[in-house]
Amino acid sequence: MDFFVIEVLIGGLLTGVLYALVALGFVLIFKASAVFNFAQGSMCLFAALALVRLMEIIPAPLALICAAAIMIVLAFAIERLVLRPLVNQEAIILFMATIGITFFLDGFGQSLFGSAVYTLDLGIPKDPLLLFEGLIPGGILVNEFDLWTAVAAGLLVAVLAVFFQRTRIGRALRAVADDHQAALSVGIPLRQIWVIVWSVAGLVALVAGIIWGSKLGVQFSIALVALKALPVLMLGGLTSVPGAIVGGLIVGAGEKLSEVFLGPFLGGGIENWFAYVLALVFLLVRPQGLFGERIIERV
Amino acid sequence: MRRIGEPVLIADRISLAFGGIVALSEVSVAIRRSEILAIIGPNGAGKTSMLNVINGFYHPHAGSITWKGVTRRRMRPYEAAAQGIARTFQNVALFKGMTTLDNIMTGRLLRMRRNFLWQAVYVGPAEREELAHRAHVERIIDFLEIEAIRKTPVGRLPYGMQKRVELARALAMEPELLLLDEPMAGMNVEEKEDMCRFILDVNDEFGTTIALIEHDMGVVMDISDRVIVLDYGRKIADGPPGEVRTSPDVIAAYLGEEAAPHSPTARVPSSSRNARSAGRGPG
Numbered sequence: 001m002d003f004f005v006i007e008v009l010i011g012g013l014l015t016g017v018l019y020a021l022v023a024l025g026f027v028l029i030f031k032a033s034a035v036f037n038f039a040q041g042s043m044c045l046f047a048a049l050a051l052v053r054l055m056e057i058i059p060a061p062l063a064l065i066c067a068a069a070i071m072i073v074l075a076f077a078i079e080r081l082v083l084r085p086l087v088n089q090e091a092i093i094l095f096m097a098t099i100g101i102t103f104f105l106d107g108f109g110q111s112l113f114g115s116a117v118y119t120l121d122l123g124i125p126k127d128p129l130l131l132f133e134g135l136i137p138g139g140i141l142v143n144e145f146d147l148w149t150a151v152a153a154g155l156l157v158a159v160l161a162v163f164f165q166r167t168r169i170g171r172a173l174r175a176v177a178d179d180h181q182a183a184l185s186v187g188i189p190l191r192q193i194w195v196i197v198w199s200v201a202g203l204v205a206l207v208a209g210i211i212w213g214s215k216l217g218v219q220f221s222i223a224l225v226a227l228k229a230l231p232v233l234m235l236g237g238l239t240s241v242p243g244a245i246v247g248g249l250i251v252g253a254g255e256k257l258s259e260v261f262l263g264p265f266l267g268g269g270i271e272n273w274f275a276y277v278l279a280l281v282f283l284l285v286r287p288q289g290l291f292g293e294r295i296i297e298r299v
Numbered sequence: 300m301r302r303i304g305e306p307v308l309i310a311d312r313i314s315l316a317f318g319g320i321v322a323l324s325e326v327s328v329a330i331r332r333s334e335i336l337a338i339i340g341p342n343g344a345g346k347t348s349m350l351n352v353i354n355g356f357y358h359p360h361a362g363s364i365t366w367k368g369v370t371r372r373r374m375r376p377y378e379a380a381a382q383g384i385a386r387t388f389q390n391v392a393l394f395k396g397m398t399t400l401d402n403i404m405t406g407r408l409l410r411m412r413r414n415f416l417w418q419a420v421y422v423g424p425a426e427r428e429e430l431a432h433r434a435h436v437e438r439i440i441d442f443l444e445i446e447a448i449r450k451t452p453v454g455r456l457p458y459g460m461q462k463r464v465e466l467a468r469a470l471a472m473e474p475e476l477l478l479l480d481e482p483m484a485g486m487n488v489e490e491k492e493d494m495c496r497f498i499l500d501v502n503d504e505f506g507t508t509i510a511l512i513e514h515d516m517g518v519v520m521d522i523s524d525r526v527i528v529l530d531y532g533r534k535i536a537d538g539p540p541g542e543v544r545t546s547p548d549v550i551a552a553y554l555g556e557e558a559a560p561h562s563p564t565a566r567v568p569s570s571s572r573n574a575r576s577a578g579r580g581p582g
Contacts, residue, residue, distance in 0.1 A: 171401065171405060172405070174397060174401075175394050175405045178393075179393070179394055181392050182392035182394065183394075184377070185354065185376065185385070185386050185388075186380060186408060186409070187376075187377055187380025187472070188405070
């Protein structure tokens, strides 16, 4: 047995962290409004585009702050123009509204910032790195960039976990997601909660956009990375922050390992569909995901 | 000992329409301190609309609302909750995935003073505050005799119990004015008796002002100090239960114009209520 397995596993886990990052945005909004935010991928693209074009005219740190501000303004606009008129509507109607937001952001973002492929350079070297050379003969080959993004994602998750688990916001969020009318009647400021959540989701989208943008280049395909978050959500559960992480890791590691070890027998290309099949199996066995809330229906 | 005092909430000549349908037309309601006021009327009379106007869910087209001495065109839900107006709903609006305890704790959200950043960083004070609120909630749980279902997700509870949890959540807000929309709908006799006892106890012990909508005339006549009757969005009677019961307008509204003036009003609304609640499933 060589250490190739470990290398593949680590590579997969690091990619998985990136999937988790996108999935996290979905989880936040789902927790607060029981709405699957179809626009999450487009928000990543929009944020990354804004950042990359701003960096052409102002220094990077300033551009980052401006891009963050843009995402917060966007959250206010979405609350005012989309969510507020739809208070007390079915979740499916809010879902349709997020599809509308998707098309708007894709179109508006690209006509505002241009639709070419932009390179985003964070100054982090993308060189391969050999770890544990003393421990293991030959060492383990890792991408340094992936390592850094994993650290960044880990930090982000820790902050969010504290924010949502330790504070009363967490309980208020669940209440808002469950029943708008009842939440209003106990005095939960619905609008404020929505702005907070969409802002946080916007900032998560910015981080995801930066990382994916510097990996793939800032271009339309970033919006499609969101599709990779779907199996992650099904595995981890739509309502759980830790679930998004674990789901991301399982998907990342699973697709890399299957590609390498099952690929030769099935003709390759497994990486592209493995996650979806895994999610499908999960839906049959545990529809709420690993950490999702149990679905309770009284009949 | 409770004493009925001056009006605490005055809804003055409230009008409300949805498109061409008039829900309320120039209805004035004054709710006096520490009283139990019943709002009754046939289906579609505008009873729930009135409660929705009082706690800010609906914005009336005309009229004004005076609460705690401040007169305004309309209430806002947040403002109403923050200033001591709590309510329950006709079709139970609970947070179904959460436990009984968590549901009731949401009633304390407005009273939690430590902001969320403080809660995240300083464990000590925020934790003490949480415990204090928890203790208060436990007293309410004792009071309403729902200890056994403390940790049960409310979506699994029978309908009658859900109504009780909803009342508990409203009480957790320590309201001055409690609005109850059909608190006894769909309950059996025993559950109704319990609910009546709770309502009377709340009113008696804390002096909470209560406005309730109810279809069971037996209950209404027994527990309320005053009754307001709505019909087609207009107020047709306002007075003590005994007086309202014999009002010709009220009898006409319930039995139709041709009804004999001396027929017992209590029977007919009561049976129509049963027919309604029979068709309603839990949640």
